[in-house]
Every structure is written in C-alpha cells, then in structure tokens.
Amino acid sequence: MHALDWPEIDTVLLDMDGTLLDLHFDNHFWMEHVPQRYAERHGISRAMAELELLPLFREHAGTLNWYCTDFWTRELDLPIREIKREVAHLIALRPDADTFLAALRAAGKRVALITNAHRDSLTLKLERIELAPWFDRLISSHDYGFPKEDPQFWQALQADFGFDPARSLFIDDSLPILRSARRFGIGHLLAVRRPDSRKPAKDTEEFAAVEDYRDLLP
Numbered sequence: 001m002h003a004l005d006w007p008e009i010d011t012v013l014l015d016m017d018g019t020l021l022d023l024h025f026d027n028h029f030w031m032e033h034v035p036q037r038y039a040e041r042h043g044i045s046r047a048m049a050e051l052e053l054l055p056l057f058r059e060h061a062g063t064l065n066w067y068c069t070d071f072w073t074r075e076l077d078l079p080i081r082e083i084k085r086e087v088a089h090l091i092a093l094r095p096d097a098d099t100f101l102a103a104l105r106a107a108g109k110r111v112a113l114i115t116n117a118h119r120d121s122l123t124l125k126l127e128r129i130e131l132a133p134w135f136d137r138l139i140s141s142h143d144y145g146f147p148k149e150d151p152q153f154w155q156a157l158q159a160d161f162g163f164d165p166a167r168s169l170f171i172d173d174s175l176p177i178l179r180s181a182r183r184f185g186i187g188h189l190l191a192v193r194r195p196d197s198r199k200p201a202k203d204t205e206e207f208a209a210v211e212d213y214r215d216l217l218p
C-alpha cells in the first residue's frame with residue numbers, strides 16, 4: 001500500500017459496509033439468514049429458497065432497490081427490518097477503522113459517510129457501532145434517489161456537501177462504485193483488500209487497496 005499524499009487531500013468520503021464495517025454481516029444476512037427465513041415463511045426447502053432468491057438478487061444488484069429494505073419486505077413478504085435485528089450481533093468494525101477515523105478528525109479533514117444503505121440499515125448499524133461522532137455528514141444515497149453507481153449521485157452529493165473532487169479521497173469496496181467516482185473526477189481512490197473478514201482477499205483490479213488502516217494514517 002503506497003502512502004497517500006495527505007497535503008493534497010482535504011475531504012474524505014467513506015463507504016460503510018465492507019469499508020468501515022465488516023461485510024460479513026451483510027453477506028451472512030443475505031446469503032444465509034434471508035434464505036432460511038424465506039424458506040420457513042413460504043414452507044419450502046432451503047435449496048428451493050435459494051433457487052428463487054438468487055435470480056432476484058442478481059436482477060436488482062447495483063440499483064437502489066437492492067439496498068431498500070421496503071422493497072425487499074414487499075418482494076419477499078418478509079419483515080427485513082426485524083429479521084436484520086436477529087443477526088445484529090454480527091455487525092462489527094473492520095480492524096483499525098476507528099483509529100483511522102480518529103486520525104482524520106485530528107488532522108482536520110472534512111469527512112462524510114456515503115452509503116447506498118437504506119436509512120433503516122444505517123440506523124441499525126449506528127446503534128451497534130458508534131460511527132456518527134467521526135463524521136461531518138452521514139449521507140444515504142436514498143436521500144438523493146440515485147445509488148453511488150449513478151453519475152447523478154455524485155452531482156447531488158456535490159450540490160449538497162460541496163467539495164473539490166480533485167482534493168478528495170474516496171474509499172469503497174465496490175469496484176463499479178469506484179469507477180463511477182473516478183468518472184466524476186474524484187482524485188484519490190482506494191478499494192478494500194478484504195471487505196469480508198471470513199472471505200479471502202479480493203482482486204481490486206486497477207485500484208490500489210487498503211490492506212491495513214494503520215498504513216494510511218495522515
């Protein structure tokens with residue numbers, strides 16, 4: 001991991017799930033817990049539940065629906081908000097993410113959380129992990145009506161939060177989202193090597209990746 005050019009950066013934009021928080025919670029929720037509850041709710045086998053769910057997940061990946069608890073509650077006839085609480089003990093910070101956030105504050109950077117997570121999911125996570133005090137703003141893309149994958153998200157963010165893209169650092173574990181940020185002109189981009197602590201390291205293709213937040217401290 002190469003050192004960042006901190007004097008060239010005054011705004012830091014951070015994704016939440018897979019970047020500051022361990023993606024294990026979300027992966028476990030969608031790939032294990034939802035299929036289980038769906039099978040029980042509809043009186044079908046677990047294998048049948050996966051057969052029905054996986055094409056739906058694929059169809060909506062990368063859209064706002066994918067991140068919308070109301071959408072999935074309707075679509076699956078499952079109380080998504082409530083069943084998330086059943087596995088909320090799995091919500092956890094990634095190693096040293098809090099050290100990194102504290103250092104950004106100490107260095108006087110402007111810091112915003114920008115997430116595709118629905119406000120409900122954001123609220124649940126902030127109840128478990130004390131992230132809010134580190135940020136100037138907590139922004140859900142649902143507030144703007146466009147996910148981070150969409151160029152219109154970035155225009156709305158700039159109108160709302162006012163930042164110089166060239167002097168901004170953005171960290172996200174999603175490569176399509178990093179590419180969307182790059183098209184908008186964000187000057188400093190980093191992926192995440194291991195968003196899910198239970199899964200192997202990820203190939204981040206053309207992007208440098210955070211291996212260890214302690215290497216990034218300003």
Ligand SMILES: [Mg+2]
Pocket residue numbers: 015016017018019172173174
């Ligand atoms: Mg993420």
